Amino acid sequence: MYKQALDLINAGFVILDKELKIIHWNRWLSLYSGIKPELIVDHSVFDFFPNLKTPQFLRNCNTVLTFGTVIFLSQKLHSYLFPFKPTCFIDSSFEYMQQSCTIGPLRGEDFSIRYIYIIVQDVTEIVAYEKKLKTMNIMDSLTGIYNRRFFDFSLKEEFEKHKRYSKPLTLIMFDVDCFKDVNDKYGHRCGDYILKSVATISASIIRGVDVLARYGGDEFCCLLPETNIESGLIVAERLRKAIFDYEAIFTSFSVRVTVSLGISELRNELISPEKLFNNADEALYEAKSTGRNKVIARG
Amino acid sequence: MNDSNDVILDDLEIDTFKEIMNIAFGSAAASLSDIINVYVVLSVPNVKIMKSAEIADYIKSEAKACGYNNLVEQSFIGNYRGVALSIFPCGSERELLSIFNPDKESYIESDPLNELEMEILKEVGNILIGSCVGKMVELLKESVTFSPPRFIRGDILQNISLGDAFDSDHWAIIMKTVFHFEEKNISSYLFLINSHEVTASLKKALRNFWKEYE
Incomplete structure (x- = not known):
């Protein structure tokens, strides 16, 4: 029995x-x-x-x-x-x-x-x-790169590592120039296609250890661990050029976009991850307000 | 309300219980040393009888004083039943991994560390609890079934669940011992908590134990 x-x-x-x-x-x-x-x-x-x-x-x-x-x-x-x-x-x-x-x-x-x-x-x-749940929790469903939640978590984690080991850390923030015009002219589906393309191109340029995330709307963040601002500038310029050179074909339209990038390195005097974020954000703002399609470094 | 002396163990029974634990934990330490190839020292067990409501505070004060913070909880069920808590020092996970899973170090790099730490400590706690409780119930000629280990991190006081057997008004028997992994210089606490409901069967088992020496 x-x-x-x-x-x-x-x-x-x-x-x-x-x-x-x-x-x-x-x-x-x-x-x-x-x-x-x-x-x-x-x-x-x-x-x-x-x-x-x-x-x-x-x-x-x-x-x-x-x-x-x-x-x-x-x-x-x-x-x-x-x-x-x-x-x-x-x-x-x-x-x-x-x-x-x-x-x-x-x-x-x-x-x-x-x-x-x-x-x-x-x-x-x-x-x-x-x-599946874990993936949904950390990935952006549209672009397939990390989402804001994962970026915020990684930024804090990398900040703690920097405090402990004093390894350099650089943050690039970028967004698509005049993205609203793309949406208005070609429609939101085309806008989505552009965002996906920008994410795919950017992901192909960075290293496996870097954290590329869609921060919101057409805004992206890329965290470069163990990278100083000089090396970060090379990466940022590569990103800018690759997107500048890219021609998106959506249905019958040919669409070209550019991105503006702000970059900042974590210095010892920055007491919080938010400070690093603010510096990169200010640099991005400067890149936008001084002509777009450029990289500006701060901090 | 019952007085603790009426429902729990008398001095002779406590001494016998301590003796059993000494033999059991000594044997557990020796066998553990053989199995994991690290010399394990177990301290002389300490037995306390207290109200169930006081247990969490007692354990918290004992563990926190040493900066201990990770906890594995496991219940054991049988005639002799209760809750076992294994408490580890925070930050010792990698050292413990090297003792219990020497080939698994690559997991640390690729997996989320917190989840990994939790799993390692659950397995380590399971072995420590199982070896001590196992030897003890063997001496008492009993057998028990274990629940899967549960990992608790953070505020242990709020998270310790002592189950229905631990009515806050009831008395409980608490045993404490300290494991020390010599070469790695890591120590961990082990608490075994029994409700007064097992006292009758425990007294019987203790009497049987005496009989072998009479």
Whole structure:
């Protein structure tokens, strides 16, 4: 009856002996591994799953056998124990089924630990939704770059790093010149297309460690960690030129835009991330008011 | 309201309980040292009996005095049941990771640190709690089931949940020990809290323990 119950549960249930030989392999495991119980029972778990032969897995089994404790292995740290194909179709980026596992003891009537059980739960769908939510929380849905929330978080984080390690930090703020005219002349869908193009071009120019975000409307911010203002100016000029050279083709229209950029480096006398932001914002304002399509540095 | 002496343990029982904990925690420390390859020292356990309502304040004052701030909570259920709290010093996560997950350091660079820290400490807390409680219930000839570990950061006083078993008017038995990972120079506190509801079965288990020495 117990064997039947173990076959009915919607989770993997494997029983190992003290030598880590498989004693029971339930139907769920058979289904997702493609390995029938008659093939795997009485074999060492490492014969079929050599990936488990790690000091951590052995330590966990030893802990269970020595203390009778229950070990909870979270998906966040381990991703999976058994490399099964994922069954979740929300997100195809998972190579293997994401698993939350529990390893614990099974005792005999004399209280001595006789076996180890492992319960395997498929959490791929939950992880996929979590990943989706996280992405939605930090990305701008129109342009596909980071959003303002993530930028504000990164600015604070980089400011703290600067305070601790004294590494340079530069901020570029830029916006599309006369963007309202683009919207008025070609329509908002064209305006959206321009914003997406500006984001894509900018993302292709900066490094992976830089944080490019849409701050709001047609305004963008780019945080350059471990970069001084001299190097930042080179990046800003590259951005300006790449967008100046770009010709957007939207339906039958050819649209060209320029951007104005303000740049500032975090100096020790700046006591808050807001000060750095204000300096870059003032530089951007100056770039706009003195002719546009240019880079102005401040601070 | 009952007097603590009526419902909880008498001096002889407390001494026996301390003795059991000494043996259990000593054995846990030795086995842990073998398993994680770091010499672990466990302090002589301290037993206190107090009102449930006072527990949070007591733990807070004990932990905060040393700047401790990360907490893993786990319940254990059985005839001997209660709540275990493992409290770690803030900022020790990377050191602890190097003890328990030496090959996993690459995670630190790529994953959000806070989430990673939480997971590491949950697993470390799980092992520490499991090893001590496991050895203790083995000596008491009991077995328990553990709830998954829960990580609590920040204001521990507000977040400690002691469950329905801990009515604020009831007495509770609190055991405290300090783990010290010698080579890494990290210490952590372990608190085990039992409500008075387990006293009857605990007294019985203690009597059985005596009998073996009579």
